Amino acid sequence: MKHKKILVTGGAGFIGSHLVDELIKLGNDVTVIDDLSTGKLKNLNKKAKFIKLNLGSASAPKVLRPILKNVSYVFHLATIPRIQHCNEHPVECHSANVNGTLNLLSACVKNKQIKKFILASTCMVYGNPAHLTISEDAQNNPQTMYGAQKCMQEIYVNIFTKLYGLPSVVLRYFGVYGTKRHSETGSYPNVAAAFSRDKKTKNKIFIYGDGKQSRDMVHVFDIVRATIMAMNSEFYGGEVFNIGTGKPVTVNEIAKYYNCPIEHQDARPHDIRRCTADTKKTKKLLHWEPRISFDQGIRGYLEEQSL
Ligand SMILES: NC(=O)c1ccc[n+]([C@@H]2O[C@H](COP(=O)([O-])OP(=O)(O)OC[C@H]3O[C@@H](n4cnc5c(N)ncnc54)[C@H](O)[C@@H]3O)[C@@H](O)[C@H]2O)c1
Known part of the structure; x- marks a missing residue:
């Protein structure tokens, strides 16, 4: 290599x-x-x-x-x-x-x-x-x-x-989430980055719709x-x-890690309701599986940003 x-x-x-x-x-x-x-x-x-x-x-x-x-x-x-x-x-x-x-x-x-x-x-x-x-x-x-x-x-x-x-x-x-997440200012719908930005700048986070939409992080x-x-x-x-991990996590579940006030706003028209990877092919042929659980990864991510 x-x-x-x-x-x-x-x-x-x-x-x-x-x-x-x-x-x-x-x-x-x-x-x-x-x-x-x-x-x-x-x-x-x-x-x-x-x-x-x-x-x-x-x-x-x-x-x-x-x-x-x-x-x-x-x-x-x-x-x-x-x-x-x-x-x-x-x-x-x-x-x-x-x-x-x-x-x-x-x-x-x-x-x-x-x-x-x-x-x-x-x-x-x-x-x-x-x-x-x-x-x-x-x-x-x-x-x-x-x-x-x-x-x-x-x-x-x-x-x-x-x-x-x-x-x-x-x-x-x-x-995808994790360190060096500079695109917090963009509008890529990565909830972890958007929540971090809003907690830092407004001391509250915004959930679009009911928050039951899920992501595969x-x-x-x-x-x-x-x-x-x-x-x-x-x-x-x-x-x-x-x-992907094959394990859905809802926006409401992600929000809990931020431990700060939540404001609900109208659902966005382009928001994906749910999308979780079927990982069978990747596991079988690429022999890849994620090693970092969401709980472990998000805690590390928040700690790094002192959030
Ligand atoms: N972040 C996620 O959650 C996610 C999820 C699925 C797929 N992806 C894919 O992963 C890739 C990287 O995404 P990211 O989150 O790191 O985004 P990013 O915006 O941080 O990185 C994209 C990079 O491409 C550069 N770039 C954009 N247009 C260019 C052009 N025309 N010529 C040269 N450079 C250009 C940007 O300056 C930037 O450095 C993208 O292809 C994206 O579609 C990202």
Whole structure:
């Protein structure tokens, strides 16, 4: 596993920065591409080579070519992951999320030495599933621009694998939480980050609707482990894996950990009622299971922020 040349897009973001830390710890040579639209330089591991680039920009294809020379593995996390923002600015977000992915994939297929392209996708591609747990073969039914754009990323990865033989794996992360959660100011519907922000700034937290909506919350360290396991796995044909715990936790249950006043507000139209991962395929084929329980993870997260 030592000294692989790896590219991580979105490596200054929440999940990407943790992934970069771990890849560097394992002895790899990591380059990060990020446009710092939601990411921050302070998140970035100093040992990573950093290139500031908007993957959706017109200059991206030309800039990408030399960067990808000799790269063996590409982790694609760069995305604007903000539900409300993507709904309000679909064209701008399409450019970053979809054109950016297309530019990257096109550059990757010109570099035959690439051993695997790993896409960070999301459970938001499923929309509002009819069943409590959802397996990878359920029909995609996104309810938001962000969900639709993540579906497009998946479709492009799949087609590049089928048409041009680009080895790939797709990981559908569920609700990710944990340290360095800088996107507390965005509108990604991660309740843990939003509750932390509101407790710090308003000394109360806001629950939209009845709070009985559930989430499948995965600690970022477990996400990073799954992502690296996908790189090392025997899968190359665009296989899709749910990366979740399979254990739903309601927004009301999460709120209890914050131990502060709660204000109820109207339910948001785009809010997903429930979405829990069916983890059978991931356990059986990727041999991954989360190690950090929600209770343990959220307590550590709150302690770190002195909340
Ligand atoms: N956080 C979650 O709960 C969650 C859940 C499911 C899937 N995901 C996926 O995981 C990935 C990382 O999410 P995150 O939570 O770390 O978000 P984040 O906003 O912290 O990280 C995304 C990074 O991508 C960069 N970026 C965005 N558009 C770019 C562009 N056009 N060119 C270059 N860089 C660009 C941002 O500056 C940022 O550093 C995303 O692909 C997201 O869809 C996240």
